[in-house]
Amino acid sequence: xxxxxxxxxxxxxxxGQVVNTNASTMSKMLTGAGFDVANVTxxxxxxxxxxxxxxxxxxxxxxxxxxxxxxxxxxxxTKKLICDYFHSELVESEVALExxxxxxxxxxxxxxxxxxxxxxxxxxxxxxNNDLGTAPCMWIKHGDxxxxxxxxxxxxxEWLMRNRVIPKLQEELHTDxxxxxxxxxxxxxESFLSDLIEPWELKxxxxxxxxxxxxxxxxxxxxxxRGRHEEADKLRKxxxxxxxxxxxxxxxxxxxxDCETLDELVHKTLIERHLTLATAESCTGGNIARLLTxxxxxxxxxxxxxxxxxxxxxxxxxxxxxxxxxxxGAVSEETVREMAEGVRxxxxxxLAIATTGIAGPDGGTPEKPVGTVWIAVADASHTEARLLxxxxxxxxxxxxxxxxxxxxxxxxxxxxxx
Amino acid sequence: xxxxxxxxxxxxxxxGQVVNTNASTMSKMLTGAGFDVANVTxxxxxxxxxxxxxxxxxxxxxxxxxxxxxxxxxxxxTKKLICDYFHSELVESEVALExxxxxxxxxxxxxxxxxxxxxxxxxxxxxxNNDLGTAPCMWIKHGDxxxxxxxxxxxxxEWLMRNRVIPKLQEELHTDxxxxxxxxxxxxxESFLSDLIEPWELKxxxxxxxxxxxxxxxxxxxxxxRGRHEEADKLRKxxxxxxxxxxxxxxxxxxxxDCETLDELVHKTLIERHLTLATAESCTGGNIARLLTxxxxxxxxxxxxxxxxxxxxxxxxxxxxxxxxxxxGAVSEETVREMAEGVRxxxxxxLAIATTGIAGPDGGTPEKPVGTVWIAVADASHTEARLLxxxxxxxxxxxxxxxxxxxxxxxxxxxxxx
Numbered sequence: 001x002x003x004x005x006x007x008x009x010x011x012x013x014x015x016g017q018v019v020n021t022n023a024s025t026m027s028k029m030l031t032g033a034g035f036d037v038a039n040v041t042x043x044x045x046x047x048x049x050x051x052x053x054x055x056x057x058x059x060x061x062x063x064x065x066x067x068x069x070x071x072x073x074x075x076x077x078t079k080k081l082i083c084d085y086f087h088s089e090l091v092e093s094e095v096a097l098e099x100x101x102x103x104x105x106x107x108x109x110x111x112x113x114x115x116x117x118x119x120x121x122x123x124x125x126x127x128x129n130n131d132l133g134t135a136p137c138m139w140i141k142h143g144d145x146x147x148x149x150x151x152x153x154x155x156x157x158e159w160l161m162r163n164r165v166i167p168k169l170q171e172e173l174h175t176d177x178x179x180x181x182x183x184x185x186x187x188x189x190e191s192f193l194s195d196l197i198e199p200w201e202l203k204x205x206x207x208x209x210x211x212x213x214x215x216x217x218x219x220x221x222x223x224x225x226r227g228r229h230e231e232a233d234k235l236r237k238x239x240x241x242x243x244x245x246x247x248x249x250x251x252x253x254x255x256x257x258d259c260e261t262l263d264e265l266v267h268k269t270l271i272e273r274h275l276t277l278a279t280a281e282s283c284t285g286g287n288i289a290r291l292l293t294x295x296x297x298x299x300x301x302x303x304x305x306x307x308x309x310x311x312x313x314x315x316x317x318x319x320x321x322x323x324x325x326x327x328x329g330a331v332s333e334e335t336v337r338e339m340a341e342g343v344r345x346x347x348x349x350x351l352a353i354a355t356t357g358i359a360g361p362d363g364g365t366p367e368k369p370v371g372t373v374w375i376a377v378a379d380a381s382h383t384e385a386r387l388l389x390x391x392x393x394x395x396x397x398x399x400x401x402x403x404x405x406x407x408x409x410x411x412x413x414x415x416x417x418x
Numbered sequence: 419x420x421x422x423x424x425x426x427x428x429x430x431x432x433x434g435q436v437v438n439t440n441a442s443t444m445s446k447m448l449t450g451a452g453f454d455v456a457n458v459t460x461x462x463x464x465x466x467x468x469x470x471x472x473x474x475x476x477x478x479x480x481x482x483x484x485x486x487x488x489x490x491x492x493x494x495x496t497k498k499l500i501c502d503y504f505h506s507e508l509v510e511s512e513v514a515l516e517x518x519x520x521x522x523x524x525x526x527x528x529x530x531x532x533x534x535x536x537x538x539x540x541x542x543x544x545x546x547n548n549d550l551g552t553a554p555c556m557w558i559k560h561g562d563x564x565x566x567x568x569x570x571x572x573x574x575x576e577w578l579m580r581n582r583v584i585p586k587l588q589e590e591l592h593t594d595x596x597x598x599x600x601x602x603x604x605x606x607x608e609s610f611l612s613d614l615i616e617p618w619e620l621k622x623x624x625x626x627x628x629x630x631x632x633x634x635x636x637x638x639x640x641x642x643x644r645g646r647h648e649e650a651d652k653l654r655k656x657x658x659x660x661x662x663x664x665x666x667x668x669x670x671x672x673x674x675x676d677c678e679t680l681d682e683l684v685h686k687t688l689i690e691r692h693l694t695l696a697t698a699e700s701c702t703g704g705n706i707a708r709l710l711t712x713x714x715x716x717x718x719x720x721x722x723x724x725x726x727x728x729x730x731x732x733x734x735x736x737x738x739x740x741x742x743x744x745x746x747g748a749v750s751e752e753t754v755r756e757m758a759e760g761v762r763x764x765x766x767x768x769l770a771i772a773t774t775g776i777a778g779p780d781g782g783t784p785e786k787p788v789g790t791v792w793i794a795v796a797d798a799s800h801t802e803a804r805l806l807x808x809x810x811x812x813x814x815x816x817x818x819x820x821x822x823x824x825x826x827x828x829x830x831x832x833x834x835x836x
Binding site for chain 2 (some may be wrong): 292306
């Protein structure tokens with residue numbers, strides 16, 4: 001079954017100072033490649049604790065992946081410990097030394113003895129080259145299992161997992177062929193979706209597994225087909241047929257495929273279709289703009305946005321009429337429509353998104369309780385507005401749900417009309 | 419020493435679908451209350467795996483905290499398992515039942531048998547009432563140790579930790595008195611700060627421990643004083659004196675106290691001083707606005723912002739002059755000053771922040787490489803601009819550092835002049 005144990009080492013993880021994103025990043029990548037993560041253990045930079053975690057993990061897993069503790073400072077003890085654990089000795093690795101030299105040269109620094117020591121590795125290991133950093137990635141075969149030690153720096157770890165560790169694991173362990181397909185659904189709760197697609201799910205071929213991955217207002221369905229590599233074409237065909245069947249039964253809730261998140265889907269769609277966007281955000285407070293602009297290349301389509309957190313700004317920058325605000329209030333269909341149309345015209349974009357609502361915890365009234373949100377999307381000829389009532393959720397949840405709802409409405413508008 | 423082991427249960431955590439924020443939240447709270455977290459283990463909803471994690475944690479820790487697996491669905495097996503583990507039996511708890519009834523009544527739902535089963539708990543446990551949800555929190559004393567089982571829903575877990583679990587642990591274990599003090603520093607790297615304050619650090623009294631908590635462009639120093647409860651006043655005085663000494667040696671780098679993050683500090687400061695703010699963001703893309711508006715009460719000071727992702731928007735909404743952009747470019751001192759002054763005037767705020775830069779990975783030139791960022795802060799009489807060169811970091815890191823730099827400059831402006 002190729003069961004994996006992950007051990008993340010670092011005092012900072014036990015102080016709560018840093019969220020352990022390495023565990024989730026690794027788990028996601030491994031699951032996607034057909035491996036089962038059985039457990040994750042986090043320990044500090046303490047020799048006995050690390051040894052105990054190895055003692056516990058190794059007998060129960062085929063693969064143990066260890067992150068952290070590979071830096072040049074004295075806190076970082078993983079390398080020496082792993083060396084002792086496998087009764088090996090530290091030797092200078094030519095591959096690792098070349099890598100350290102290359103990185104220091106590229107930064108214009110001189111190589112100090114402390115940094116040269118980064119090229120020391122246990123004799124029993126194979127070095128997997130770390131193109132992004134000086135800490136080596138070490139692959140150790142032992143008895144029936146494999147142990148890999150990776151640096152804890154997230155982007156180095158992620159690069160090594162993608163380019164070195166997972167391909168080598170797949171090769172050496174002759175793993176199954178895995179085909180993943182993500183389908184993003186929106187506008188239907190997880191349990192209703194589950195009821196709706198049950199007849200389809202029951203007829204899925206045995207090679208396909210279905211997972212529900214819900215997040216704020218969005219449910220991602222992941223189909224995973226698994227089989228021998230010779231069957232790849234057959235598996236791909238089975239997935240395509242399953243997806244086709246899913247569209248027939250739940251097509252109106254499907255907003256996209258092959259993305260992890262709706263902001264990624266919006267980003268790709270706008271670039272592909274050469275459309276531009278502007279945003280007018282009240283209750284989402286800039287969250288929509290920052291999710292899009294966090295992605296490289298957003299300037300190709302994102303003209304800009306207004307965070308209209310006061311009525312004056314809604315009037316002055318977006319051109320919402322004073323009478324509209326006075327008559328209907330800031331949280332109303334009339335206002336959200338004028339916000340979307342105003343920002344689109346003033347920023348000269350093809351499309352616009354607008355949000356206005358009561359994120360909470362305060363500011364609700366009996367008529368417009370916390371969680372009342374109006375969202376609009378607009379193009380040159382049409383504005384679509386929707387009222388949402390999220391109920392008394394927490395503030396961040398209301399912001400996240402409003403954001404996803406706005407992205408889904410935009411995708412629907414684009415697919416219908418552009 | 420009151421060593422704690424944390425066990426987080428949930429398949430979703432091993433699929434990488436959800437980042438395990440519970441571990442870091444709990445670790446931070448426990449560390450702050452004087453407990454040492456020795457390890458964190460994550461396992462799926464698998465009986466043998468959970469049992470093994472208990473077998474491993476219990477002998478090595480005084481306190482075991484378990485989250486997850488308490489919902490009414492069949493996946494959730496923690497309660498039955500803990501019951502068996504301690505050779506107890508499930509009984510209906512009056513306290514827990516009252517709580518379930520109260521919550522169902524408040525939501526206007528009827529109590530189903532499935533939900534009534536949530537009031538079943540092991541006879542050997544004490545129920546700690548969960549005000550926010552139907553899953554009970556169970557406290558079990560066994561031999562020399564304590565095991566507490568909490569729901570995995572983050573906001574319920576956090577509330578229970580703060581209001582039930584930590585106070586009870588402190589009471590029963592007669593823990594030390596702990597006084598924490600956070601000092602936020604900015605504008606100096608961790609290692610330079612460490613060199614600068616070394617003489618002060620060496621003279622700290624024995625009851626005080628110092629921790630460095632660095633994040634994007636910001637280093638938080640945490641002083642933790644520890645002693646008997648009768649010594650509380652003495653400890654507090656020692657911390658105050660230490661902080662005074664720190665100001666003498668590194669005062670110019672200190673931007674605030676008693677906050678976790680700079681956005682929290684800005685939020686508090688603006689509310690306290692009755693000042694209003696507007697933002698004009700280019701490279702930070704709305705990140706500054708969304709961090710402020712994520713906090714309840716931001717509408718007291720935040721007028722709004724413009725995400726000026728194109729030159730046209732810088733001109734039309736912020737009033738940056740066409741000649742300025744043509745002569746100096748979008749990433750320049752002249753532009754960032756006009757952005758800050760323009761947004762302040764147009765939105766009628768006391769203060770303004772503006773950012774413009776090249777977040778990367780593309781868009782750099784030899785004169786203005788990726789990581790070149792101009793930041794300005796302005797009030798009615800003064801605009802302060804600064805050039806930052808973050809080097810070729812990743813996009814998100816450049817955004818986060820620019821954001822923190824902007825917050826720090828704003829705090830400095832406020833402290834000097836308002």
